[in-house]
Amino acid sequence: MRAVVVERFGEPVEVAKLAELPVPPRPEGMARVRMLFSPINPSDLMTIRGVYGRRPSLPFTPGYEGMGIVEEASGMIAWVRGLKGKRVAVLNGMGGNWAEEVVVPARQCIPLPDDLPNEQGAVYFVNPATVIVMIRYVLRVPRGAWLLQTAAGSALGRMIIRLAKRDGFKTVNLVRRREQVAELKALGADEVLVSGEDDIPGRVRALTPQTGGVLFALDCVGGRMGSEAVASLGRAGRLLLYGTLANEPILLESRNLMVGRKIVEGFWLADWVAAQSPWTMLAIFRQINSLLRDGTLTTDIGTIFPLDALAQALQEAEKVGRGGKVLLRLN
Secondary structure (H helix, E strand, O other), X not given: OEEEEEOOOOOHHHHEEEEEOOOOOOOOXXXXXXXXXXXXXXXXXXXXXXXXXXXXXXXXXXOOOOEEEEEEEOOOOHHHHOOOOOEXXXXXXXXXXXXXXXXXXXHHEEEOOOOOOHHHHHOOOHXXXXXXXXXXXXXXXXXXXXEEEOOOOOHHHHHHHHHHHHHOOEEEEEEOOOOHHHHHHHHOOOEEEEOOOOOHHHHHHHHOXXXXXXXXXXXXXXXXXXXXXXXXXXXXXXXXEOOOOOOOOOOOOHHHHHOOOOEEEEOOHHHHHHOOOHHHHHHHHHHHHHHHHOOOOOOOEEEEEEHHHHHHHHHHHOOOOOOOEEEEEOO
């Protein structure tokens, strides 16, 4: 089978190559999946560069999520045997989905609703689950509250804007380019501010006079934008750090955090999921299905590249303002 292989850490377009690999064996309780699509996510690119939170042993195949059709599945449990022939989202926390076939534990294969397109199935979990968990389980953002987010024009940022309209909270959205303001307001954003141009803490305080800033915030960028998010926290405000797109540190003013009992903490979906019961995860899958069906958590799909065009796909995934998630077509 063909798979993407990384033998050294570095720039993705330079170190990620196609290779022929043997199909891995399938022990009891595992499923063999013929992969159809897998996205190129920021986490994949950071893993290839060797700067992600989890650093795999070399050589490795990237790809944390994707979708395909179960070719083989057997085990003592009936539902495992029932996976054969089904379309599934493949949750591969150790990576490996950028391949024509993968073998994973059967519990990591999530059957997809019949009315969900393959392309949406490929991006079924990482962004949708991150949004649901951060908003509804960790921060528990109530109706009427303000939430500030960085990288608001990203696929995940757009999901949060749509979820805010559905759940009844308001959003302050930080972007890097002025042309994104009208686009996100048309999507339903309550306020859109440009990092480095607007007085973001001042504008946020004007929106939230009772608390002197937002009580809920999300940052996946760091650097200047992340620092602006921290400075926009109000009394008892809480900010989750869930990404490092700028690869630059955040400026934390000690007194700004001391006054008002503000909290800045990290969030990593894999760690959170590992601590949850099967019943909690089942509830999250049900929410994802519902919110995909009504369009809240759908992802804008950009260009789809065959494996033979891997270099072009990686270049496209690195572009600013590319207009949709880049997918690899694996079979």
